[in-house]
Amino acid sequence: MISVIISFYKALDNLELMLSALQQQSFQDFEVIIAEDDNAQQTIDFLQMEKTKFHFPILHISQEDKGFRKCKILNKAIEIASGDKIVFLDGDCLPHRHLLKHYNETINEGIYCIGRRVMLSQKLSKKLKETKNPVYTSFIACLMNGVENELKHALYLPWIKENKGNKRGILGCNMGGYKSDLLAVNGFDEDYQLPAVGEDSDLEWRLRSCRISIKSVFYKCITYHLHHRQSHDGNSMEQINNRDMMEIKRKAGYCFCSNGIKKNVSPKCKINGAGNA
Numbered sequence: 122m123i124s125v126i127i128s129f130y131k132a133l134d135n136l137e138l139m140l141s142a143l144q145q146q147s148f149q150d151f152e153v154i155i156a157e158d159d160n161a162q163q164t165i166d167f168l169q170m171e172k173t174k175f176h177f178p179i180l181h182i183s184q185e186d187k188g189f190r191k192c193k194i195l196n197k198a199i200e201i202a203s204g205d206k207i208v209f210l211d212g213d214c215l216p217h218r219h220l221l222k223h224y225n226e227t228i229n230e231g232i233y234c235i236g237r238r239v240m241l242s243q244k245l246s247k248k249l250k251e252t253k254n255p256v257y258t259s260f261i262a263c264l265m266n267g268v269e270n271e272l273k274h275a276l277y278l279p280w281i282k283e284n285k286g287n288k289r290g291i292l293g294c295n296m297g298g299y300k301s302d303l304l305a306v307n308g309f310d311e312d313y314q315l316p317a318v319g320e321d322s323d324l325e326w327r328l329r330s331c332r333i334s335i336k337s338v339f340y341k342c343i344t345y346h347l348h349h350r351q352s353h354d355g356n357s358m359e360q361i362n363n364r365d366m367m368e369i370k371r372k373a374g375y376c377f378c379s380n381g382i383k384k385n386v387s388p389k390c391k392i393n394g395a396g397n398a
Contacts, residue, residue, distance in 0.1 A: 123151040123221055124204035124300070128191055128293070128320075129212035130158050133167050134250055135347055142215040142255035144175050148222035151208075156198040157183040158191050191293075192309035192319050196382045199308050202300055211294035214238055214344035215249070215258050217277060223341035224297045232334050233298035235291040236342030240269035246348035258345040269348070278340035291335060293321035295344045302333050307381030310370070318363045326367075327376040 125143065129136055136155070143153060153175075157164055160183040172179045182197050184190065199207065206228045210216060220236070227234050241249075245266035249257050257266075263275040306327045313319020329335060370378075375388030 122204040123148075123206045123208055123225060123297075124154060124198075124202035125151050125208050125210060125221070126154045126156055126195060126198045126202065127210050127212050128156050128158070128195060129164070131161065132213060132349075133163060135213045136164075136167070137171070138215055138249060138253060138255060138347070139210070139212060140171070140175055140179075141253065142218070142258065143177065143221075145218050145255065146216070146221045147219050148225050149176065150225075151221055152178045152180065152203055154198045154202060155179065155181045155212075156194045157181065158189070158194050159183060159186040161186075189314050189316055190311070191316065192311045192313055195320065196308040196311065199300065199303055200382060205300055206297060207300050207303065208297035209293060209295070210344060211346075213347045213349060214294045215255050215347070217258065217343040217345075219277070219279070220342045220344070223279065223338055227336065227338050227341070228297055228299060230299045230301060231332070232336050233291070233302060233328050234296065234336050234338050234342065236295035236344060237274045237339045238292060238295055238344040238346045239263060239272070239274040240346045241348055242267035242269060243348045249347065263345075274339070275343065275345070276340055277343060281340045291321050291325045293324075294346070295342060296321070297342075298328075298333070302328065302331075304382065305333075305377070306331055307377045307379075307383055307386070309381060310378040311380045312366065312378075313363060315359055315363045317360065318367055323367050323370070323378075326371055327378065330374070330376040 127139060168179060168181055184194050208224050224234060245257060245262060260275045260277060263272060268275065309320055310323050313323060377389035379386055379388045
């Protein structure tokens with residue numbers, strides 16, 4: 122079984138579309154965990170009313186809204202996940218109907234898989250929300266309505282051979298691996314409290330340092346990112362400090378972070394093989 126962890130914050134219309142897209146998955150042995158970086162009553166009411174419509178179990182965990190604490194709520198979701206395999210999706214990214222099928226086929230112990238997202242145009246995002254029908258998530262729909270990044274990310278080419286030696290970075294909105302491999306690096310580092318670094322870049326170097334291969338499934342595991350205004354500045358002083366913190370951690374060389382699923386533990390597993398600390 123796969124545990125699908127959806128990181129979620131406030132946009133219920135996006136979540137409704139996401140659940141509808143998951144309902145149409147060709148692979149159906151999965152559970153969904155809504156990891157909400159908030160504790161909105163609207164989310165509870167929505168799930169109580171809507172979850173009987175879906176064939177898969179839905180779990181919901183939340184925490185008080187105290188700023189960006191995505192890493193913390195994702196760690197809580199990992200802890201309660203029942204599946205040996207875990208797939209991470211963002212609440213504003215709709216999965217291709219075969220996404221879970223290919224993750225199930227590709228995920229193995231010691232191999233962490235990464236997909237890509239296509240950034241939908243405002244026009245196509247509006248159509249999806251108005252119709253509440255994920256049928257418009259396709260290459261043809263993207264071609265006709267436009268996208269905001271490379272159109273090739275919308276191509277579904279399942280015969281393409283995966284690249285086990287992938288050097289492109291992982292994206293937290295579309296990735297998956299074995300729960301045991303995530304536990305081996307102590308999950309996400311909760312020292313990061315800003316987007317775009319901690320939940321993906323930091324996890325990536327720690328996985329690689331523990332000899333977990335990063336494998337591309339770009340043209341099989343596709344997500345469609347709904348248009349919205351960017352919520353953070355990647356060049357802000359706070360983000361620069363965030364990246365500096367990651368560089369310090371990388372130089373220290375410990376892939377088992379001290380503030381992850383387990384708290385207040387000594388970092389372990391140096392990259393140079395010097396052993397535990």
